[in-house]
Amino acid sequence: MANRKKLGSLLTQLTFLNTFIIAAVILIAGFTVKNYACNLVNQQQITGADLESLLNEYLIKVSALAFILAGGFHFFFIKWLTTPLKKLTEATQTLKRGQHPGKLKKTLIYEVxxxxxAFNDLSETTALIKAKQNQLLRDLSHELRTPLTNLTGYLEGLEKGIIEGDKEIYRSLQEETQRIERLLQQLVHINQWTADEKNVYHQEEILIHELLRNRITAFQLKFKEKEIDVTTELAQCSLRGNRDGLHQVFSNLLQNIADYDIGKKLFIKGIVADQQYRVQFSHEGKKIPEAEKDLIFERFYRVDSSRAFVTEGAGLGLAISKEIVHAHGGTLTLDTDGHHHQFEVRLPANHMINKENNDESTMV
Structure with a gap:
């Protein structure tokens, strides 16, 4: 609708300009012929057939000159107008062929x-999406290569009699198939949460502090094994959301912290501010370079092993968490100085419950 209005505005301006040129040419020709006729009659005293002949000759010359001037002006103006449109058309055809066109230059015509x-933004977005798709395919093929290679090796060994089947081998085969299955399930899950229709998931009223407390309790044994002291300070609050989705967000974050914590202390704080419920997970973990703190939310991303660590999973947990939080209208961010990390989840909140009665606890 907006593009149609802009096109209509451009056509209106062109019509007005053409009308103005025609009117100007007529007026100029008319006044010129009038002045010439007055000059012939008043100063040169020419009348009758001679006057008519001279006026006809002069009118033809003036008309021809006016036609040339008007046509030339119109030609160069239309060329000036259509050149960026032609370039836009060529760039569109280039994009249609799957190639990346160069950035179109700015023009003085507002609508163009x-x-x-708009086309430059579309082109850049398309290039970015294509690059991400290619990266996703490379990462996916890399993730699948190892378990498939293991499966192929075991099966060939069993077929050729090089190895004999036993419970240990069958267990290894099962682990590899489960690994592939988990990876595919995670990809399906993340695609569901990145769908355009964000309202497809079931929403319900959730006491977010209770859901978070339940998740922390579920990880209590793991934190004890890792000797991580956990301190919580959770304001009570309700909000609307998908329970299973938020359950997965907090589980992924807690699992990530449990795997990579080195400071042995975790502080979890939940507060209500600016109509949002903010959950902060603060701890000291393995090194994350400042320049890469946003990249850890990308699919399959892992911090360079030469500088820090390599995850054992597929690198999809934080990516899924971010998409789930975004689908709720919130944000998931990481603030770090390299070692001291603070993950923060922000979700739209309905209201606080007993604002002064925060849930505070400490566990080991």
Whole structure:
């Protein structure tokens, strides 16, 4: 609708300009012929057939000159107008062929300028999506290569009689198949949460502090094994959301912290501010370079093993968590100085419950 209005505005301006040029040419020709006729009659005293002949000759010359000037002006103006449109058309055809066109230059025509800017944004977005898709395919093939290679090796060994089947081998085969299955399930899950229709998931009223406390309790044994002291300070609050989705967000974050914590202390704080419920997970973990703190939410991303660590999973947990939080209208961020990390989840909140009665606890 907006593009149609812009196109209509451009056509209106062109019509007005053409009308103005025609009217100007007629007026100029008319006044010129009038002045010439007055000059012939008043100053040169020419009348009758001679006057008519001279006026006809002069009118033809004036008309021809006006036609040339008007046509030339119109030609160069239309060329000036259509050149960026032709370039836009060529760039669109290039994009249609799957290639990346160069960035279109700015033009003085406002409507065409907006079209160029919109196309440049579309082109950059398309290139980014294509790059992410290619990276996703490379990462996916890398993740599948190891378990498939293991499966192929075991099966060939069993077929050729190089190895004999036993419970240990069958267990290994089962682990590899389960690994592939988990990876595919995670990809399906993350695609569901990145769908355009964000309202497809079931929402319900949730006491978010209770859900978070339950998740912390579920990880209590793991934290004890890792000798991590956990301190919580959770304001009570309710909000609308998907229970299973938020359950997975907090589970992924707690699992990530349990795997990579080195400071042996975790502080979890839940507060209500600016109509949001903010959950902060603060701890000291293995090194995450400052420049890469946003990349850990990308699919399959892992911190360079030469500088820090390599995860054992597929690198999808934090990516899924971020998409789930975004689907709730919130944000998931990481603030770090390299070693001291603070993950923060922000979710739209309904209201606090007993604002002064926060849930505070400490466990080992």
């Amino acid at each position: 300028k907006e079209l160029n800017e």
